[in-house]
Amino acid sequence: MGDKFLTLSEFNLEGNFLGFVGNKPKKIKYLSLAIPSGDVLVKLPKKLRGSLSSALEIGEQINIYGICKLNRYKGTIKLKAYQVTALAPTPNQSLPAPSSAKIMVCQKSGCVKRGGKGLLSELEKTLCDRGLLDKVTIEQTGCQKRCSSAPNCVLMLGKKKYKKIHPEAIASLLENYLTGDHPCHPEA
Numbered sequence: 492m493g494d495k496f497l498t499l500s501e502f503n504l505e506g507n508f509l510g511f512v513g514n515k516p517k518k519i520k521y522l523s524l525a526i527p528s529g530d531v532l533v534k535l536p537k538k539l540r541g542s543l544s545s546a547l548e549i550g551e552q553i554n555i556y557g558i559c560k561l562n563r564y565k566g567t568i569k570l571k572a573y574q575v576t577a578l579a580p581t582p583n584q585s586l587p588a589p590s591s592a593k594i595m596v597c598q599k600s601g602c603v604k605r606g607g608k609g610l611l612s613e614l615e616k617t618l619c620d621r622g623l624l625d626k627v628t629i630e631q632t633g634c635q636k637r638c639s640s641a642p643n644c645v646l647m648l649g650k651k652k653y654k655k656i657h658p659e660a661i662a663s664l665l666e667n668y669l670t671g672d673h674p675c676h677p678e679a
Contacts, residue, residue, distance in 0.1 A: 496560040502570060504531070504555045505578070508547050519544055522572065524555065533557060533570045543575055552578040592627040592665055597643040599634040607642040610658070614644070617658040623665050 506526035511519035519540050521532045533555055535543065547553065557572040596611045611631070618624040635643045637654075646653040646661050648668045653661070 495563050496569065497563055499559045499561050499568070502555075502557055502559050504533070504557075504570075506531075506553065508549060508551045508553050510549055511544065522555070522575065524553070531570060533572045535572055535575075539572065539575060547575075547577065554578055591647075591649050592668060593630060593647040594627055594661065595630045595632045595635070595645045595647070597633070597635045597641070598631040601634070601638045602642040605641040610642045610644060614658040614661065617662050618665070621662050621666065623662060623669070626669055627665060 504524060504526055506524045509523035509525050509530060512521040512523055512532060513519040520534065522535055522543070524531050524533060554576045555572050556574040557570055560569045560571065561567075562569065594614065596607065596614065598607055598611070611629075615624060615629065618627065618629075635645065637643050640655055643654070644656075644661075646656060646664060648664065653664060656664070
């Protein structure tokens, strides 16, 4: 019939370390982890047991990568770790990181004549309607050296630049960036 365990998927869990569990004293086999949905036991491979027993402290935030397997006969799920990492404590975890989003709108005469003021006010209105105006820095700049495509505006999200995009598209990119759903987001 083959292996009694069927590999379902890989997992990535983050939570508070509760301690080690074993069937004999000083023989750890599992790691107990508190996650928002409850406590889970994760089996530790022998190569990780020795190094982790002295490295982790109870209550410490940790991240576990592993494989989720199903026991075909019992219908139970087993979590087996292949990497356990302690997370660096963050003093103000509830506060979001300061935004690195900036919009630079050219207000030099050529861009203003071709709709620069209107672009700026439409951009501010769109961001205000979506509740994003206070989450981005809007900077009025001098010439951006792209006069042929005026009015000019550049959206900076982290290290990424977006040029020649409509205020609605800017608002959508900004929303994705701030919620972490965008590939250029620092935490992605």
